[in-house]
Amino acid sequence: MLDFIISKYNYWIYIVLMMIGFYAMIGKRNLVKKIIGINIFQTAIILFFISTAAKRGGTLPIVEHAHDHGIHQIQAASYVNPLPHVLMLTAIVVMVSTLGVALAIVIAIYRRYNTLEEDEILEQRKWSRNPLL
Amino acid sequence: MVPQSPALVVVIPLIFAFLILLLGWWRRGLCYPITIGALSTSFLASLDTLYTVLTAGTIHYYLGNWEPPWGIEYVVDHLNAFVLVIVSFISLVVGISSKRSVERELPDKIVYFYCVFLLQVTGFLGIVVTGDMFNLYVFLEIASLAGYALIAIGEDGAPFASFNYLIFGTIGACFYLLGVGYLYISTGSLNMADLSQILPNLYHSKVVLVAFAFFLVGVSLKMALFPLHVWLPDAYTYAPSTVSALLAPLMTKVGAYVMIRVMFTVFEPHFSVELIPATTILGWMAAGAILFGVILALAQKDLKRMLAYILVSEVGYIALGVGLANRNGLTGAILHILNDSFMMLALFLVVGAIMYRSHSREIPQLRYMHRKMPFTMAAFVIAGLSVIGIPPTCGFFSKWYLVLGAIDARQWVFVAVLLISSLLAVILFFRVIENAYLEPREEYTGGGSELAIATEEAPLSLLMPILIAGAGILLLGIMSGEIISTIIRFAVPGCF
Numbered sequence: 001m002l003d004f005i006i007s008k009y010n011y012w013i014y015i016v017l018m019m020i021g022f023y024a025m026i027g028k029r030n031l032v033k034k035i036i037g038i039n040i041f042q043t044a045i046i047l048f049f050i051s052t053a054a055k056r057g058g059t060l061p062i063v064e065h066a067h068d069h070g071i072h073q074i075q076a077a078s079y080v081n082p083l084p085h086v087l088m089l090t091a092i093v094v095m096v097s098t099l100g101v102a103l104a105i106v107i108a109i110y111r112r113y114n115t116l117e118e119d120e121i122l123e124q125r126k127w128s129r130n131p132l133l
Numbered sequence: 134m135v136p137q138s139p140a141l142v143v144v145i146p147l148i149f150a151f152l153i154l155l156l157g158w159w160r161r162g163l164c165y166p167i168t169i170g171a172l173s174t175s176f177l178a179s180l181d182t183l184y185t186v187l188t189a190g191t192i193h194y195y196l197g198n199w200e201p202p203w204g205i206e207y208v209v210d211h212l213n214a215f216v217l218v219i220v221s222f223i224s225l226v227v228g229i230s231s232k233r234s235v236e237r238e239l240p241d242k243i244v245y246f247y248c249v250f251l252l253q254v255t256g257f258l259g260i261v262v263t264g265d266m267f268n269l270y271v272f273l274e275i276a277s278l279a280g281y282a283l284i285a286i287g288e289d290g291a292p293f294a295s296f297n298y299l300i301f302g303t304i305g306a307c308f309y310l311l312g313v314g315y316l317y318i319s320t321g322s323l324n325m326a327d328l329s330q331i332l333p334n335l336y337h338s339k340v341v342l343v344a345f346a347f348f349l350v351g352v353s354l355k356m357a358l359f360p361l362h363v364w365l366p367d368a369y370t371y372a373p374s375t376v377s378a379l380l381a382p383l384m385t386k387v388g389a390y391v392m393i394r395v396m397f398t399v400f401e402p403h404f405s406v407e408l409i410p411a412t413t414i415l416g417w418m419a420a421g422a423i424l425f426g427v428i429l430a431l432a433q434k435d436l437k438r439m440l441a442y443i444l445v446s447e448v449g450y451i452a453l454g455v456g457l458a459n460r461n462g463l464t465g466a467i468l469h470i471l472n473d474s475f476m477m478l479a480l481f482l483v484v485g486a487i488m489y490r491s492h493s494r495e496i497p498q499l500r501y502m503h504r505k506m507p508f509t510m511a512a513f514v515i516a517g518l519s520v521i522g523i524p525p526t527c528g529f530f531s532k533w534y535l536v537l538g539a540i541d542a543r544q545w546v547f548v549a550v551l552l553i554s555s556l557l558a559v560i561l562f563f564r565v566i567e568n569a570y571l572e573p574r575e576e577y578t579g580g581g582s583e584l585a586i587a588t589e590e591a592p593l594s595l596l597m598p599i600l601i602a603g604a605g606i607l608l609l610g611i612m613s614g615e616i617i618s619t620i621i622r623f624a625v626p627g628c629f
Contacts, residue, residue, distance in 0.1 A: 025300055038303050045307055049314050087267055094274045101278050102299055105285045108292040121293060
């Protein structure tokens, strides 16, 4: 069992991180903490993708400066897989834009309700919806 | 027959989204005509794409001439082309209708509004046209991020509703991305056609099963399928009226398209139907969605919120058709993507027009509305009859195929659910129609038998799209036989 955990430790770390982020997104009542949760969640996924690309003893996938200066036939096994890195560059851009939009929305919420606590916002919303209460 | 048309459909709104920022600083009045120009060009390109698909078969467009599976490929078959035309047409109609309501609701944000509006449309079109799993994720996020921004500029509760949508949408998109990652680990490919060839040997791998589960949950979150719909009613109620009219017909339908694509193209129907009971679970979730949406819609006093709950139940219809997994069911689901887009377009545009004139959308305050806005209310009645499923309107035909599919699958519970939800829809819409059309008797109004109520119809730029949508509902109903025999027959996956 321990071997199983240790040999695949990168996946375990990603799962633990992702669950921490997931908990913060769903469980925390403060909007900024929720945003931090989103960030942890997305970072965990990036970590997962990058760790799948890694190879023991692998080098940079640039052919000119290869292990034997490109004299011999290229062996894919000795290079780190570059594709997940490229995918994650795009995912980082998406993550940053999500963060930007989320912060902008939070600013709009703060201007309106003067608080970032979900409970207090819901309380104020209830009052504004039923003016008779 | 322009060979570049599949790319042009997406590229034109994308380029003009950024041109609008520049030109809008110079002349604000240019934003509206540029948007209409870009959307109509995109619509023409999508029509051209559909025509090419109908005459010459599936289009493969290699971006930058990089061959798949290395490069990103746009694949347009009958299903794509069909949804592509729906998306570009509906966004054009909403674009036309946006002029007056945006000028009134967002007077100082016109430039930014149209920029994000075009980005939103770009996202939708990109999702539909692409043949690459990761590219689909990027377009999904473009569409979602633009959607969060557009919803957040709405009325009082909008930023908070949009924040909730952002949380759920991000979870959905991240699950989708994880699914892509799992598939990439086990196959080494991101191209849909390539994946569908590699995957059959790996169907018993746990990794592939988990990937499929992530896809299904992620896409269900994006299309607001029943237990995962919680973000939808708030977000679509508080959004500006133009934005609800754009998002309500399209976001859920594009999600449904992705679901059909993943279940039946990337994975084989054999996997989704027999190896794991995905379609059965989907069917029961959908049946829950249909009843839950309609019943909660009954409890609403706010007209727009009522429509949002009807949308939840309409998503259920499409998912039910997919869950039935037979020829009639899928025909009904794909036809319902078209029909429901038009119904939701008409209904949300009408609510926008009512809001524009009377600043209220409480159902009891609709009194005398048929005298104030006769044409708008006529379109509302047509759309309402279509949601109920009365024969000449298009809603009847998709429900007919869904019921036939449920009978073919011998799922009598689903047949009952479909019929009950139609009956409940009758109550829903006649409650509105009663308030808008039937006038109180004289003794209650206090004598004055002929109340002088002037006609104040919505402005022409708002009325035209409503009439187009209303006429479209009738026309699609009459033409539905031809639509099925020329397009949908080929769009249903071959083995059904």
